[in-house]
Every structure is written in C-alpha cells, then in structure tokens.
Amino acid sequence: MDKQESIKKSKEKITETFADAFDVVSRSMQAGDAKAHLLYIKSLCEESALKQFIMIPMFETKTKSDYETYLRSFPDSLETDDVELMIQRVVEGHIIVFLDETIFLVDLKNVEASPITDTQLEPIIQGPQDAFNEKLITNLNLIRNRYHSVHLQVDVQKIGKRAPSDIAVLYDHQLVDKKLLAHVKEKLSRMDVDMLQSITQLHKYLIDYKWSILPTLVITERPDRVVKNLAEGKIILLDENSPTAMIIPSILFDFLSSMDDHYQQLAVRLFLTSLRYLAFLISTFLPGLYILFVAYNPEITRIQLTLTIAGTRLPVPYPAIVEILFMLLILEFLIEASARLPRTIGDAAPTVGGLILGQAASEAGLVSNIMIIIVSAIAISSFVMPVNALGFSVRMIKYFVMALTFFFGYIGFMISVLGLILFFANHRSFGKPFFKLWNKEKEVPTT
Template sequence: MNIQNAGEFTPFSPSLHANVETIRNRFGGSTDIVIRMFRSDAAPDREVAIIYIDGIVDSETVNESVMEPLMSMKLPPHAYVKGAKLLEALRSCVVSIGSVQVIEGLEQALQYLTDGLCVIMADGSAAALTADVNGGEQRSVTIPQTQTVIRGPQHGFVENVRTNISLIRRIIRSSDLHVQMHKIGRQTHTNVAVLYLHGIADEGIVKEVYRRLADIDIDGVLESGYIEEFIQDETFTLFPTLLNSERPDTVAAALLEGRVAVMVDGSPMALMAPTTFFTFFQSPEDYYQRFDIATFVRMIRYGAYVISIVLPALYIAVTTFHQEMLPTTLLISLSAQREGIPFPGLVEALLMELTFEVLREAGLRMPRAIGPAISIVGALVLGQSAVQAGIVSAGMVIIVSFTAISNFVMPEFNMAATSRIIRFLFMIMAGMFGFFGIFISVLFMLIHLASLRSFGVPYMSPMAPGPTKQGPWRDVFIRMPWWAIVLRPLDLNLRNPKRRPNGKKPPAQRHSDKA
C-alpha cells in the first residue's frame, strides 16, 4: 500500500539527451544534481548517463558499485542485447547493487532521485534503472536524549527511518514483523512506515491506521507530530491519545503487546497506537528491574502526578476558605508568613507558577552552557528575593517547588505537560469555590477521560468501562513478576492474547555440588 498523491505520468523519450535535459530543467538547474555521461564497455555503441543528487547518496557506493562496473565490465556474448532489453541486461550482469528497479516514467525518476537513489539511463531506451545508493551525512545511533534509563538498552532512534526500522528488526527477529512504507506530503514525499506484528495486532486497528494515513493531504511532513495530530481520535483534549518514544525497546514492547507503530523519516520519535492513560506512567525500566521495586516506583509516579495537579489548588483552598481544617500551630505559622503579602492566595500562586513556567522555558531554549545558570538564578535568587520583598510567602515557594519536582517524575513528557495546564484550571476553581471547585474539577476530568478513545480502545481501560479478566492491578498499578504476566492487554482485542502458556513460576534449577 502506497500513500501518495497521484501525479501525471510522463514516459521517457528514447533520446538520452532529451531525458537528461528534462530532468535538469525540472530541478531548475540545481548545482547539486550530478549528471555523468559516458560510453561503457558494457554497451560501446550507446551513451550512458548516471544521475544522482550530491549529499544524499553514498558517493563511494556510486563509484564502486555503479560507475566502475558500467565503465569497465563487458557483457557476456549471450547477454548483450540491443534495443529495449539493454537496461535489463545491465541490471542482470553489470550493476552490483542489491536493489535495482526498472522505471518508465519521468515522475518516478524525480521521486527516486530525491529519495537518495541514482538513475541510470541509456540512449535508445525509453526506460531507466534506479539503484539504491542512499547515504550522506547522518546522525549516528546514540543514547536517548529525552527518555533515559539506568538499566536497559542505551541506544535511541535517529532521523533515518530505515535505520530505525533496522533497530526494531534487531530486537524482534521474526517474519511476523510486517513493515509497510508510505509517502505522505505533496512536496516533501516523506517516508512513513507502519509496523505491526502479524497474528498479534488486531487487523481492524491496522486497517484503521492505514485509512487515517490515506486521508492525510498536506504539503509536507517534517516530524511525527504532524502525523499525530492528523490520526489521533480527539483533537480538543489536553491528554495525549498516542504514545511516542525514541527508544527501540519501548516500541518493540508495544508491538509485542499488539500495538501498531508509526515511524516518520526525519523524526527520532515513533508513534504507538492504541494507548491508554495508564501506559504513560510505565517506564521501560519497570520491566528490567525487580517487580517489587518497579511497583514501588510506579506508585510514586501516580502519587506525584496527583500532587502536580492538586497540591497548589489544595493550598489555595485551605488558606482562603477552609482555615479550620489546619492545626492551630500550622495555621498560625502560615498566617504569620502571609502577613504583609499584598496578594490573595490565588494571585500569589498564579504569579509563582507563571514565573516558574517562564524559567523552565528559558532553561530549555538557552544554550546548554548557560541553561543551568538560568535555573540556579530562578530558584535561588528570584525565590529568596521574592520572599524577602514580601511579594510571596515562603510556604507558597515550597508548594510551587515541590509541585514542579513532582511534575518531573513523569516518564512521558507530553503527559507531564498536560498536568502543567490542568494545574492552572484547578487553581482557578479552588480560588473561586474552595474544595467544592476542586471536587467539580476532578469529576469533570474523570468524565472527560472516560469519554476518550484511542483507535476505538477506551482511554481508561482496564479501569473503565469495566475490569477485564486481567483485572486493573496486573501491570497497571502493580508490576507482577514476568512469569505471572500471562496475558497481553486484553483491551486491544487480540487474536493471540497469551504471552506464555501458564502463569506458574518455572522450577529453579538445582546445581550439583559435585566437582
């Protein structure tokens, strides 16, 4: 299946010079278009041309596997054919590249050239050959920049979709791993790959991914975020309905669970669908260390997420409307801190939160050499100075700081960003209605979460619409031992729901003490 805009078909001319001139004109005489014309010993009575774009091909491969064989090798007597079959003879007996195709249209040649292939043309033949010589300067595989772990694989995706697919192939060495490449974008013709495990992924979900990709009509796709906004179920929601990752092991684990992955050329982030709310609280490291430690850390993440949303709102509600709920000693201490503060609790909290968001953004955008200095200046100088100047209270600085630290605990950045926005809504409701406003906000958030879908899968599964046989505790809140995790997530409608035959612990091996 190939997703691209259907264009006109212009057949090649038998004249080599006419074809070369047409290609040169279509590229506007660009200086990076390399056109090498010569006469080959393989076809001494014909002029041959090699065309490629400098910088996106491997020049060494072009010279050694294409140009040198064409200029030095001769066809065997039985293979030398004149006329239309000349290119087929060159493909079979001369060009030593694994992937060589015959094309017959000018638009195909232009597309393959921009994809990093070279085009071979011969005078008198109304066709051409394409050889895969893709290369050029690219970023090598390095440690993931945004999703680091202490224990686990230390390699991440790069901007080359072929390299990313090969990283998945090295983990899942099965013929059931199906990869379909598509092109999206009328101008960029970006390669978009869809990966899934045949026999595990639901065919309905796979077809739905293809359908949504086929409906995309845009000039260009520069990053996977373009694709995400087109294929997600719900646009007007703060919660992400697609999981993204730059880690090959995370994508491989999602494929083994029955999910579908989408990779975009030019982006180190892969998209995975369908996903649920609880997936964003799971780190790859949870499955590489002991289950009891992983469960403890996962519970901390859930608690930190709740704190990052509710803590400032609770502080505002208590100090503004419900002072009687505080112990007398604590109430006196907070009242003494707020003595002389010119702003109510809501304005004070909004001022501090907005200041922290500005500092966070400044730290991200500044050069790495001075980025940490921005954080130090913001945390120490501004915070301490604001308290001494009587603009904010010391308690509010503690609340905002702990809220920010709790936000950093989230393993997925897009879910952490969601809590940053929701926090402001909770603070406003708490400043207007107290605990009642917080209760209404939580209720509306839960109703909204329960209404979301990710490619037809309930976003709050397996908690809502109801627990499955697997139950909400196994690998949602508690990470069970690997030998006890028998079933894959049942909300994906799997045809092959079992990871292993049973949930019994394998017998321990007894070693002999004999020498």
C-alpha cells in the same frame, strides 16, 4: 515511436526539469560497446558507492548486454519508463542510468544521520541505553534485533504532497487489532499535508479532538519501549527523518511508566509506579488545595499547621490566588528558559532563578515561605513523569483546578476533581479507553 526515441525524450524532459539545479550531475560514460548516461543529485547520493557499483562494473563488463544484466540483478535497481516516477526518485537520492533501450533507477541515497547515542529524553538506570536516530533503516535494525519474530510486519506509506516522506507502519500481525490497523492506514492515506519534518507532526493529524489538552499517543526515542508495545499488539509509526517513534494506541499507564520498571523486581516496580501516580496527583491538585485551605477552609488542617500558614502569610499583601499564580508563572518561565537556552547555560537558569527569585520574593513579603515549599513540590512532582507530553498537560490542568477552587471554594474543588475523572474516563486513544491505570505484561513472542 521506437524505444530509443522514447528514452531520448524522457532524458531531455528530466534534464530540462533539473537544468537550474546546482548540485545535479549529468554525465555520459562509455566502455567498449556499452554506453550510459547518468543523472543524479550529488548532495543526496553517495559518490563512493556510485563509483563502486555503477561506474567500475561498466568498465569491467565492457559489453552492453552484460552491463544491462548486472543492473537488473542489482538489489536496489528498478527498470522503468515513467518520467514522473524518475523525477520523484531523483530528489529522493536515486540515480538514473539511461542505456540505449532501457532506463534504470538505482538507489544510492546517502543519509546523513547522527550516530546511535544514549537516550536523552527518557534516561533509565538499568537496561539498554541506545536511542533511535534520523535514519529509518537504522531504526528498523534496532527494533528487529530485539524483536526476533517472523510475525513482525513493516508497511511503508508516503505522506506529503510537496515533499513526500516514508512512514513505516510496524505491527505484529498475530497480535494487532485488524480494525485498528485498517483505521490507522486509512487515516494516513487521507492525510492532507505538504511535508512532514518529524513523526511528532503526525499527532495533530491523527487525533480526532484537535483541542484536547490530554496527549493521545506516546512519542518515544527508546527501541525497547517500542518492542514492548509491539508485543502488546500495538502499532508503531516511524518516520525516515525522525529519531522518535509513535505508539498507537496509548493509555494513561503508558505515560506514567518507565522502561526502568520492567527491569526491576515486581515490588520495586509497584513502588516506583505508585510514586509517579502520587506525583501526578500532587502536581495537578496541590495548587487548588492550597487555595482551598488558605482562602476557604483553614479548619480542615490541624490547628498548628493552620497557624503556621497564617503566620507566614502575615506580610503578604495579596490573596492566595495572586500569590500562587505569581510563583507558578515564574516557574513556567524558568522551565521554558532552561529548555530554550543553549545547553552550556541552560542548566543554570532554573537553579539560579529559583534560588534568587524565591528567596528575594519571600524576603520582600510578596510570597510566604510555605508558598516556596508548595511550588517546589509542584515542580519536582511534574518532573517525575517519564513522558513529557503528560507533564505539559498537567501544567495546563492545574490552572483549571485553581480557577474553580478560587471561584467556588470547596464545591469548586470537588467539581474539578469529578470533572477531570469524567474527562479522563471519556478520553479515547483510537477507540481504546485512556483512563486505564495498569497494563498486563505479555512476553515477546519468539519465532
């Protein structure tokens, strides 16, 4: 079979594959002795670029050899005769250019992405305010503009059987743990998933313990946080359709640190970090401590505080566990409502719900006044954590502490504390100990 006959059969097979697609364009062009047939999906391709880089040059060259030379020199073109590759690239936004004896794939993908905006999930007071968007090349630009090092390596792997997505693996090859890098790439290559809609989906496929309530990897929208972790020898994953990045590995300190800390003086940074650890302890153990003081060991506190708590609980007909569960569940409902409601009314839900329900429950004698203070302290403390993933875990862990304290009193509370310490100490993020409370600063390497 000669070359022209092979190209004809390839064109017929590809045209037949996309015969029923409404937005597939198949058209022929001729200028002088140059003839070409184009096939592309117009909803994926940038038609202005198609006109500028494919159509106009053909009418300017007018000869088959000159046009073919131009396409070979085009930076985003690929010469191929692999039909399966051509079909796959068409649905990714490439244009197929059929010539008499050659087939070219030209990348003119048009990615509709939101502009670079200020951070929404991790706002800070000082420092850069820009965040990632849904375009992979833009996110790489944001990182490379901050990390000016020749050692920054970017590898791309395709993940997904039905609709493959490009996953970029970023690392500094001088600082990265080579064994960890090989392990991450192996996990990505063995991943059995139909499609990925977001980088956050990778989390459940990469971790070894599917039912662990502790987060293992930090998901961030901040380029400066990514650059900081690259300088520490960590691995970054980016998805072509996701405005966030994944950091591998991640420790407890990463979840309790904010990028604001790195733009402050050391004393201020230590103070703010200490506040976050204190908030973490309060939101985790305060509900259990309340049950312990009220139901089992009121003599632990000063007599004035004990009498005050007892006085406020006189009209409450339920034990402490029912009282605090009632208020915590209301709090959980308010948090979920504020997250799911439209933004125009979402901010009003926790304010109105907290004020009205809290005051009404207290006046009705369903909960004590001290309980309103306790729940408010728990809510405020949980909001202090800069990474939401750890906040979700704490919202679950505190019920474990409450249950043990309710059933076993002081002994149960101590068992929950020791159990959580052992659980955190045993937790790993890609082989690295999770229970690490501080990171040594490293300077970003320069070229």
